[in-house]
Amino acid sequence: AQSVSQHNHHVILSEAASLELGCNYSYGGTVNLFWYVQYPGQHLQLLLKYFSGDPLVKGIKGFEAEFIKSKFSFNLRKPSVQWSDTAEYFCAVKDTDKLIFGTGTRLQVFP
Amino acid sequence: DAEITQSPRHKITETGRQVTLACHQTWNHNNMFWYRQDLGHGLRLIHYSYGVQDTNKGEVSDGYSVSRSNTEDLPLTLESAASSQTSVYFCASAGQANEQFFGPGTRLTVL
Numbered sequence: 001a002q003s004v005s006q007h008n009h010h011v012i013l014s015e016a017a018s019l020e021l022g023c024n025y026s027y028g029g030t031v032n033l034f035w036y037v038q039y040p041g042q043h044l045q046l047l048l049k050y051f052s053g054d055p056l057v058k059g060i061k062g063f064e065a066e067f068i069k070s071k072f073s074f075n076l077r078k079p080s081v082q083w084s085d086t087a088e089y090f091c092a093v094k095d096t097d098k099l100i101f102g103t104g105t106r107l108q109v110f111p
Numbered sequence: 112d113a114e115i116t117q118s119p120r121h122k123i124t125e126t127g128r129q130v131t132l133a134c135h136q137t138w139n140h141n142n143m144f145w146y147r148q149d150l151g152h153g154l155r156l157i158h159y160s161y162g163v164q165d166t167n168k169g170e171v172s173d174g175y176s177v178s179r180s181n182t183e184d185l186p187l188t189l190e191s192a193a194s195s196q197t198s199v200y201f202c203a204s205a206g207q208a209n210e211q212f213f214g215p216g217t218r219l220t221v222l
Contacts, residue, residue, distance in 0.1 A: 032209060034210070036213075042215070043201060043213040043214060043215045043216055044154075044201065044203075044213040045213070046210055046211075046212075049210060090153060090154065094209050097142055097161065097205070097209060098144070098156060098159060098169075099144075099156075099209070099211055100156075101146075101153045101154040101155075102153055103151065103152060103153035104153045104154075
């Protein structure tokens with residue numbers, strides 16, 4: 001079965017800093033990959049997803065992610081974070097019709 | 112607008128009691144899921160269903176059960192609540208594209 005690793009458990013940044021959150025999945029073939037965000041006290045919302053095609057995926061709120069098949073990675077990036085990006089971020093991979101989630105990365109952005 | 116709702120939003124119960132958490136979606140999705148979210152573990156799949164009368168065990172199904180008598184609802188039952196089941200519970204549903212839509216969550220405390 002698939003598994004997902006998010007190596008950054010807690011990231012602290014100042015506003016305007018660049019962000020990259022790591023995500024690695026366990027094995028290849030055709031993969032569907034997702035990044036979800038959970039703002040404090042809220043439910044998970046989809047940031048972006050990759051099914052096929054262009055490996056550089058644009059999402060909402062200025063986020064993007066790059067699928068690198070050779071590295072089994074799907075890292076999330078944002079060139080300039082804002083205080084409002086403070087949240088928990090989850091990477092997920094589809095396994096049959098289920099999603100397997102990573103343990104999440106907590107991002108804190110200070111003004 | 113289609114949505115997914117959960118009730119109650121907060122619940123305090125005692126060890127040994129039976130508890131049922133409701134999940135209702137108006138997306139007309141066949142696939143529905145229950146997760147629990149705990150610090151350091153991310154989201155873990157409890158049970159899932161691919162359609163009416165279909166239920167499947169997830170990663171952490173012990174002590175939980177679900178039933179699917181219609182498309183819209185997937186109630187989660189804790190047969191005999193334990194303190195280890197104190198958690199935040201999220202329901203999700205997914206259509207053909209496997210993008211999961213999450214409910215607002217239920218915070219359950221077992222004393």
